[in-house]
Amino acid sequence: MSRRQRLTLFSVVALGLSGFVLWAMTDLRSFGDYAGTYGVLLNKVGVSERHASNVVGAIVFDFRGFDTLGEEFILFSSVMGVAFILRSSLKIKDQRPLDAVSNDATRTVGGLMVPIVLIMGLWLAAYGYVTPGGGFQGGVAIASAAVLVWTATSYRAFARLTPAPTLDAIEGAGAAAYVVVGLVGLGLDGAFLANFLPLGTAGTLASAGSIGLLNWASAFEVAAANILLYREFFQEYVQTFPGVREER
Amino acid sequence: MILQLISFTAVMVLGVLVVLSFDPLRQVMVNGVFGLSLVVLFVVLQAPDVGLSELVVGTVAFPLVLLATIARTKETQRPK
Numbered sequence: 051m052s053r054r055q056r057l058t059l060f061s062v063v064a065l066g067l068s069g070f071v072l073w074a075m076t077d078l079r080s081f082g083d084y085a086g087t088y089g090v091l092l093n094k095v096g097v098s099e100r101h102a103s104n105v106v107g108a109i110v111f112d113f114r115g116f117d118t119l120g121e122e123f124i125l126f127s128s129v130m131g132v133a134f135i136l137r138s139s140l141k142i143k144d145q146r147p148l149d150a151v152s153n154d155a156t157r158t159v160g161g162l163m164v165p166i167v168l169i170m171g172l173w174l175a176a177y178g179y180v181t182p183g184g185g186f187q188g189g190v191a192i193a194s195a196a197v198l199v200w201t202a203t204s205y206r207a208f209a210r211l212t213p214a215p216t217l218d219a220i221e222g223a224g225a226a227a228y229v230v231v232g233l234v235g236l237g238l239d240g241a242f243l244a245n246f247l248p249l250g251t252a253g254t255l256a257s258a259g260s261i262g263l264l265n266w267a268s269a270f271e272v273a274a275a276n277i278l279l280y281r282e283f284f285q286e287y288v289q290t291f292p293g294v295r296e297e298r
Numbered sequence: 299m300i301l302q303l304i305s306f307t308a309v310m311v312l313g314v315l316v317v318l319s320f321d322p323l324r325q326v327m328v329n330g331v332f333g334l335s336l337v338v339l340f341v342v343l344q345a346p347d348v349g350l351s352e353l354v355v356g357t358v359a360f361p362l363v364l365l366a367t368i369a370r371t372k373e374t375q376r377p378k
Contacts, residue, residue: 106347174350182346190354197358276359283366 101249102258107179110186111264115243118264119228122271126225129275136282151202160202168195175269179258185265189272196277205288212281217274224271231263305339326364330357 051059079085092113096105100112110118151157168191175188200208235244247259255262312332319325333356340349 104347183350184347187347187350187354190351190359194354194358197362279359280362283363286370287366 097252100245100258100261101252102179102261103253104179104181104183106182107184107261107265108258110184111179111261111268112243112245112258115232115264118268119232119243122225122228122268125272125275126221129221129279132279132282136286151204157202160198164195164198164202167191167198171195171273175265176255178265178269179261180253180255185268186272189269190276192269192273193276193280197280200280200284205284208284209281212277214278214281217278217281220270221274221278224267224269224274227267228264228271231260231267235260301342305335305342308335309339322364322368326361326368329364330361333357333360 084090092109093105096102096108100108102108102112151160171188171191171194173188174183174191175185178184178188196208196212199211232243235246236242238244238246243264245259245261247263249259250257252258309332312328312335316325316328316332319328333352336356337349337353340346340352
């Protein structure tokens with residue numbers, strides 16, 4: 051197909067598509083006009099029935115907890131997929147690249163940021179159902195702390211700090227714990243993922259019942275899954291590092 | 299209202315800039331700024347949970363995976 055033909059085809063399709071989009075947009079509700087009843091209802095019962103001051107947390111880990119279970123396993127299986135695909139291209143098993151950081155600023159600021167990001171991640175996860183945040187956000191932030199270890203020091207330090215077997219175990223245990231909490235709810239209250247713990251006082255850490263357990267289960271799973279993901283990509287990256295191939 | 303207008307415009311402009319940058323390395327960097335504008339938009343629209351998700355994924359996980367991939371593929375493309 052020549053350039054002219056391609057342009058003609060494109061302009062016809064683009065014109066038609068933009069016509070449809072504009073037509074669809076004429077019938078849109080005005081910005082901020084919310085007509086759903088489910089959201090209004092959840093906003094009301096989030097605090098009164100679940101004692102969770104972050105209603106989003108109550109939705110994610112209670113009202114729609116089953117959806118989150120699915121999302122957990124999406125992450126779980128995608129990390130497994132990445133590990134499978136990338137492992138095949140890995141010829142040298144234990145590489146020892148000399149990638150120690152020589153830049154003082156990177157080393158100092160990176161090193162300082164590690165505990166800050168780690169505590170921020172733990173805080174986001176711990177207060178997930180009290181203030182904005184939650185297991186997912188906290189977990190990714192904790193994994194970011196591990197990335198900063200690599201940024202500030204070297205791949206060797208990062209690899210030593212994050213042994214794959216331990217991470218595999220944490221990831222699996224986190225995903226399994228979510229299912230177990232759901233099954234306990236099924237056994238005690240007759241519904242999968244039913245909230246079975248005492249609800250406590252809203253606005254404190256001792257609130258929201260078993261939402262806290264599910265929150266931590268997903269925090270561990272997400273943190274471990276992300277670090278495992280980074281490990282795979284770092285291994286690919288260090289293969290390209292100068293001096294790696296000469297060493298072995 | 300004015301904050302919403304500013305953040306929506308920033309998302310629009312930066313989104314176009316991501317598409318218009320042809321060098322993958324530069325694209326990753328522009329995409330980071332684009333992600334930051336999304337964070338601002340979510341906070342302005344009172345969705346801090348989504349903002350936090352975008353913040354942690356958009357600033358660390360996504361660029362990291364892309365940068366590692368760019369580094370790896372550049373190596374294999376280089377003629378021996």
